[in-house]
Amino acid sequence: MSKKLLIRATLLLLLLFPLSALSAITLEEAMQMGRANNLSLASTSIDVNAAKRDVDTSWNLFIPSLSLSLSNAGTTPVFKASPGSSAINTGLGFSLSATLTLNPAVKSQMDSYQIGYQIQQVSYEQAKAEVERTITKLFYYLVMEEQNIAVQQANLELAQKQYEEVTLKYEQGFASELEVLTSQLASERLKPSLQQATNQYASNLLSLKAMLGMELDEELSVEGEIPALIKELEVQDLKEYLQKSYSIALLDLNMAQLRTTIDLNSQQALLPTIMIKGTYEMSLWNEMNPVSDFSDSSMYTIALSIPLDGFIPNSRTKVGLAKLDDSLQKLALQRQQAVKQLEVSVVGKVQNLNMLSSQAQLAQQSLELTEKVYIMNHIQYESGYIGSVALEEAQNNLLGARQQVLSLQFQYVSSLIDLIYDLNIQHEYRTKELI
Template structure:
């Protein structure tokens, strides 16, 4: 029985271990440069926010014509008056219709030789006639139902400018969204290569730590064999122990940076990220004048300024048209009324309703807007000033673009030269380190010389990685500045 229980417990533990390992594997994500960009573009909160802004502007641009729609308003009112409508009906009984009916009855009575009707008899007869028509002196006589239907249609040439401004604003929104996507892509690519650089730095430090450990082991062996003094053994051990915290700290820093990277691109924080890539730039031959001549107009910053200027000009046109041209207004109103509003059976009979309607055409021109100091003209002047400011900003952006392009090209040239030089320097440093190690093993060189030779080799390797990163970063900046792709990998679909 105990064996069965033990077997079951071991089986359950094995299942849990497998499940834990499976969960751990599920949290491991291998990222290439392009897949990291794809994650970011899909999950970036800033891009999602920009997409919402773009959707709002698209909706406004697509429906800008709605300023031409007429305004239709319908209302209904049920009101109570202190005076009953029945009293008004008695007065109305003196009208031609009721008078004709009473007169006919009087004539009939006179023909029969009867006396004329008195005032009281006439009043009783009016009440009898009104009662026959369905009107009684009740609470419902105090209530009246009034409906109202109003249609107004305003037309102005200023609407043309407003529609154009809304569409221009949408075009500017598309450029802003594209700019947000481009910036996110460049930032993610830079972070990706920055993490690769950090990994390379840690790899070099770990290799140096392993070399220090091997030297400490070898020195301890030599000390036991009487080949080196105790001081040499202690120096080697201290050198090894001093390097361990530096490597551990670098590892912790890299894990924190990977968590930050996961958050930026939209992965759960704590995801085990494995970077699939290397810091190997794709070199391009570029010329400052050629780049500026061919691609200066492709800059998203300049396009964004152009779109904003275009939108402001359309708004200025709308204000000017509203100032210098009249507006046409068409209005129609229909007002049906029903007395005895609480007698709901009367609502279905059209004869119980009294309708009144009106139609008007108005040509209105706000002459105050023509005054130079009016609010309308002041708004126009403010827009003109903003347009001038944006035009100056555009000129500055064009000049700044030239500076940025020249700076990026200079960085590319310098980085490439440094990469070639450091490649040769690594070979020399590697040879120097190997020769120093042989001398150290033979006892003809001090440990300090070995550490110096190793430090020079590590600096050369890290310097080469740094220059490669600088080249890649400068190339990304150049592509972002001109909104172009210069490398074949991205032209084939890497930049999406």
């Protein structure tokens, strides 16, 4: 009985074996660092600020265009001067003009700024969600890989211990040289996969550091658990979230932007435009009129311009507006196709998740049986009923069963992360502690 307890305690080390003693970060801490320090996200925020500036300063559409000019003119004979003619400076002139152009399209232009700002906001949220998705998948991969490395490390230590025991028995004459070589070979075969897992862990850890905006030589480790599997997901429960997808929201906003562009172009091409212009001119001196060296004047113009080419059938204006209508229809069809493709993707991912959940349950049951078989083989080995080869086979089966459970768990979590981020329901799932 004591041997069974000892073996079970050894098996527990396969999950509790620490990979490192570094201070670890949780998933939420990693999310906060990613949102604050990710460079691509910072770049996207610049576009958001620029679009917001367009909205905040849209009032400048009503500012008249101003121009200021300063001139000096004169005449002088060149080849042959007329009698009494001489070089004359006609004076220094100063002119200030203001022009304001008003068209009903100005409202559409302001609406365009507002929609453009919304597009940039959604694009930023989409970029942030992609950063969070990548961080979450990397985080859980590292959590899984830590456990995998711990399992392989503990398995290697057991194999090395068995090799030492077989070597001792060989020296005492209770084991053959073949058993020693077989035990040594079994131990050496475990090292490449352990090294590969360690390298993959280090590579993905570097990727996580880059996503978090950390220096690559900074120390980092993760702390967390792989979420529990959901027994059964229903497609109907998720279809209502299709419209929440960022990709669909962006298509809707792009359609709204295109409608605004059509209105803008139509109003500019078909509706009248009012131009109000005022000019003030001043002359400081004039040699042709030395009695008065200062004069000024003002002038204003109010003009109404009505474009007519937009009313001519098949004119360039009409054709241009028709092309914009065609683009809007194509975008509407593209949205329908995107919704259908997303629905198909959701159905496929839900089916895959349910399959992985079922496989993970079977793998867990298989692991429990494999643990019992290993314990029984270990007891028989200690009692001398079986050789080291049979024990090593049972040990390898246990390693494979445990790795299969970890692999299915990560596949499930990775697919679940993709699904909820595709539907933009990650916040609801976080509140349920599924992620």
